[in-house]
Amino acid sequence: MSKKATKIKDEQMNRLRRSRLYIPGNxxxxxxxxxxxxxxxxxxxxxxxxxxxxxxxxxxxxRNALLTLDFEGCEVTVRINSxxxxxxxxxxxxxxxxxxxxxxxxxxxxxxxxxxxDDLISEIEEKNDIPIGTVKLMPIIESAKGVxxxxxxxxxxxxxxxxLGGEDLVADIGAKRTKFGRELDYISSKxxxxxxxxxxxxxxxxxxxxxxxxxxxxxxxxxIEIGFQGKSxxxxxxxxxxHRAFSPSQEEIDRAKRIIKAYKDAKKKGLGVVSVDGxxxxxxxxxxxxxxxxxxxxxxxxx
Amino acid sequence: xxxxKNKVGRSIPEELFGKKLIPFTGxxxxxxxxxxxxxKIRKTSPxxxxxxxxxxxxxxxxxxxxxxxxxxxxxxxxxxxxLNMVCHEIAKMGxxxxxxxxxxxxxxxxxxxxxxxKGIITHINCGTSGKIADAxxxxxxxxxxxxxxxxxxxxxxxxxxxxIDIAFIASPTSDEYGNINGVHGKYxxxxxxxxxxxxxxxxxxVAVTNTLVPFPNNPISISQDHVDSVVLLKKPIGxxxxxxxxxxxxxxxxxxxxxARDCIEVIKxxxxxxxxxxxxxGAGGTALAATQFLSQYMKxxxxxxxxxxxxxxxxxxxxxxxxxxDAILDVQSFxxxxxxxxxxxxxxxxxxxxxxxxxxxSGCAVNLLDTVILGCTEIDTKFNVNTSTESDGRIMHxxxxxxxxxxxxxxxxxxxxxQRGRIPIVVDDVVSVNSPGENIDVFVTERxxxxxxxxxxxxxxxxxxxLNTKSIEDLKAEAEKLIGGKPQKPKxxxxxxxxxxxxxxxxxxxxxxxxx
Numbered sequence: 001m002s003k004k005a006t007k008i009k010d011e012q013m014n015r016l017r018r019s020r021l022y023i024p025g026n027x028x029x030x031x032x033x034x035x036x037x038x039x040x041x042x043x044x045x046x047x048x049x050x051x052x053x054x055x056x057x058x059x060x061x062x063r064n065a066l067l068t069l070d071f072e073g074c075e076v077t078v079r080i081n082s083x084x085x086x087x088x089x090x091x092x093x094x095x096x097x098x099x100x101x102x103x104x105x106x107x108x109x110x111x112x113x114x115x116x117x118d119d120l121i122s123e124i125e126e127k128n129d130i131p132i133g134t135v136k137l138m139p140i141i142e143s144a145k146g147v148x149x150x151x152x153x154x155x156x157x158x159x160x161x162x163x164l165g166g167e168d169l170v171a172d173i174g175a176k177r178t179k180f181g182r183e184l185d186y187i188s189s190k191x192x193x194x195x196x197x198x199x200x201x202x203x204x205x206x207x208x209x210x211x212x213x214x215x216x217x218x219x220x221x222x223x224i225e226i227g228f229q230g231k232s233x234x235x236x237x238x239x240x241x242x243h244r245a246f247s248p249s250q251e252e253i254d255r256a257k258r259i260i261k262a263y264k265d266a267k268k269k270g271l272g273v274v275s276v277d278g279x280x281x282x283x284x285x286x287x288x289x290x291x292x293x294x295x296x297x298x299x300x301x302x303x
Numbered sequence: 304x305x306x307x308k309n310k311v312g313r314s315i316p317e318e319l320f321g322k323k324l325i326p327f328t329g330x331x332x333x334x335x336x337x338x339x340x341x342x343k344i345r346k347t348s349p350x351x352x353x354x355x356x357x358x359x360x361x362x363x364x365x366x367x368x369x370x371x372x373x374x375x376x377x378x379x380x381x382x383x384x385x386l387n388m389v390c391h392e393i394a395k396m397g398x399x400x401x402x403x404x405x406x407x408x409x410x411x412x413x414x415x416x417x418x419x420x421k422g423i424i425t426h427i428n429c430g431t432s433g434k435i436a437d438a439x440x441x442x443x444x445x446x447x448x449x450x451x452x453x454x455x456x457x458x459x460x461x462x463x464x465x466x467i468d469i470a471f472i473a474s475p476t477s478d479e480y481g482n483i484n485g486v487h488g489k490y491x492x493x494x495x496x497x498x499x500x501x502x503x504x505x506x507x508x509v510a511v512t513n514t515l516v517p518f519p520n521n522p523i524s525i526s527q528d529h530v531d532s533v534v535l536l537k538k539p540i541g542x543x544x545x546x547x548x549x550x551x552x553x554x555x556x557x558x559x560x561x562x563a564r565d566c567i568e569v570i571k572x573x574x575x576x577x578x579x580x581x582x583x584x585g586a587g588g589t590a591l592a593a594t595q596f597l598s599q600y601m602k603x604x605x606x607x608x609x610x611x612x613x614x615x616x617x618x619x620x621x622x623x624x625x626x627x628x629d630a631i632l633d634v635q636s637f638x639x640x641x642x643x644x645x646x647x648x649x650x651x652x653x654x655x656x657x658x659x660x661x662x663x664x665s666g667c668a669v670n671l672l673d674t675v676i677l678g679c680t681e682i683d684t685k686f687n688v689n690t691s692t693e694s695d696g697r698i699m700h701x702x703x704x705x706x707x708x709x710x711x712x713x714x715x716x717x718x719x720x721x722q723r724g725r726i727p728i729v730v731d732d733v734v735s736v737n738s739p740g741e742n743i744d745v746f747v748t749e750r751x752x753x754x755x756x757x758x759x760x761x762x763x764x765x766x767x768x769x770l771n772t773k774s775i776e777d778l779k780a781e782a783e784k785l786i787g788g789k790p791q792k793p794k795x796x797x798x799x800x801x802x803x804x805x806x807x808x809x810x811x812x813x814x815x816x817x818x819x
Binding site: 300 | 564749750
């Protein structure tokens with residue numbers, strides 16, 4: 001990988017995606033107001049929340065929204081219909097030219113389909129004078145088959161984040177859906193591992209009970225503990241709870257600051273090994289500390 | 304007609320319907336009269352009975368004649384039957400050219416429309432809504448609509464700008480000597496605050512009730528020494544279901560929830576959210592949400608305020624019950640929870656409209672407010688707020704205590720979405736001015752927070768990183784971009800159908816008849 005490519009990959013890895021908000025692509029008011037709630041990412045949905053007779057109008061609305069509205073630095077993504085549907089290619093042709101930050105790919109099951117999608121997007125990018133590779137991919141794993149292919153999927157071109165579709169997965173494996181998703185522990189860990197190995201982000205599934213904000217907070221804390229970098233949300237009121245969970249404690253912030261300072265000092269002095277609070281510090285720990293400070297800054301915490 | 308430009312740039316005629324108008328020159332400029340008005344002396348002697356059985360008798364006893372003035376409170380809200388009942392009686396008696404001075408007109412009063420058209424009612428002094436408001440906008444009333452704030456209404460009655468011939472007071476309970484309260488009986492409405500100036504300054508006062516209780520009624524909100532007749536009716540004076548709602552609805556709209564949350568962030572950033580806070584907000588969905596967020600924050604941080612004021616709502620009462628306030632001052636009770644609290648909780652205090660907001664009194668409660676959250680139909684780049692007219696020029700609402708609390712409070716927050724139904728809320732010039740920009744500190748929308756550069760909180764708020772502050776011009780540009788351009792101005796004729804007074808009695812704005 002070239003130095004430049006590594007840098008871009010680093011930025012994608014570090015991009016804040018604590019919350020990504022699903023917006024039905026056929027609701028003009030919601031599309032227009034999506035930006036105001038403070039989500040890190042927006043997902044305009046053309047897939048599951050859109051009935052078959054609304055597919056065309058939703059695509060049209062989202063395309064025009066992406067061309068006209070100012071999203072104020074928010075990451076803008078679109079969940080298109082899956083490769084095996086008649087809408088897939090229409091979605092791709094309508095949306096890629098608007099240069100969204102990324103596309104969410106539902107029901108991803110193989111590396112090969114991602115290669116095919118990469119080719120198709122490259123063609124559209126080329127035709128529209130968009131630098132190849134601009135539009136990133138965020139596959140969603142929603143089947144047992146997809147889970148078993150996860151290591152390859154995480155390696156595919158353009159992929160910057162992986163998500164999981166909790167409801168579909170649970171149905172597919174025949175488990176029972178529980179409030180805090182114990183049945184998804186193994187799958188979650190597997191996805192997180194594959195993402196970490198490829199320096200991309202793992203994003204947790206949605207919490208469906210929009211009235212239980214405390215439950216959501218708890219579920220997000222759990223997700224953070226096992227290594228998720230973000231959580232998908234289905235209602236604007238969920239954003240605050242997710243961000244609250246992602247806000248590091250003052251103790252974490254202070255420690256992160258100490259680590260970064262020690263690392264910088266050591267670098268200046270040409271020292272290879274550093275320790276903070278009696279523990280050895282190396283690059284991954286420094287990166288993690290940077291991420292903590294970024295989360296703190298995003299919550300206007302005292303950094 | 305000669306016109307003078309007032310401080311908010313509106314052209315005010317020197318005279319209208321034979322009355323000289325004083326153009327608004329800025330807050331705190333009155334008084335324009337030296338003495339309070341004194342009503343007629345009436346006398347009830349030992350052995351006299353005050354109890355009557357018909358409204359007509361009371362009208363006759365009060366000596367109402369053509370051109371007379373009658374007043375009402377609107378504590379029965381959209382469940383009020385009395386205002387309509389009295390007007391029907393007046394029409395039957397062949398009286399005409401009557402001036403109505405209720406504290407508000409509600410959609411339930413739509414049936415009075417015919418009396419406007421027939422010249423039986425020729426002037427109305429209050430905020431209006433529904434068909435009556437629409438008809439006035441279209442020029443169907445011969446005289447003038449005068450819109451006043453709650454404090455302005457109390458002031459106009461006390462200084463004699465309005466001389467009430469008969470005040471009709473819908474009374475949930477009364478004893479036969481005219482001691483009234485609003486907390487008992489089937490028609491309990493809570494506070495009787497708006498009726499208090501009427502009772503004190505009208506030339507004749509009539510309590511109308513379905514529920515006569517043994518003397519002495521207790522508690523007493525309006526006392527026997529002000530009340531001349533007690534009309535005991537079998538026919539219901541109100542509809543309990545319309546008087547109080549069982550529960551007001553907190554907004555679920557995420558946009559309004561965000562606005563509500565940001566209102567509290569603004570109060571926090573201002574430095575006012577500390578021990579001893581005094582607070583008022585309304586009964587709208589966003590205001591209720593803001594009250595809840597405030598409550599959660601105060602609980603979490605262990606902050607105890609001094610008093611809450613309203614428009615008492617369940618949300619506010621629960622703050623009192625949770626020990627977050629020492630007292631509630633209640634000029635009107637919005638829901639059944641607040642009514643019960645007023646009855647049972649000694650820390651829940653009933654107050655009259657003058658005590659609440661009359662600027663020309665020896666001290667009104669709004670002066671002691673730290674902060675208030677208010678709404679608007681429009682706001683302009685000078686922060687002038689419109690609450691009475693729609694963007695098409697028609698009259699749609701009154702203004703409640705808007706200009707009272709906005710002048711009185713240290714920090715006045717206007718909360719509204721940037722657009723409603725593709726109509727921008729921020730404009731170059733509002734259709735009509737209800738609260739002058741000098742009263743307004745902050746405008747909170749879902750897309751950003753504009754701080755008035757004249758506000759004492761400008762520096763502290765614009766320097767707070769977590770607040771998404773923008774200039775009001777930027778918000779306006781954003782709104783126009785979202786809807787695809789500037790909306791057209793409403794088309795009006797040159798006939799003035801209404802005036803908007805400032806609370807001190809000067810004139811903020813005039814309202815023109817809309818084109819057909």
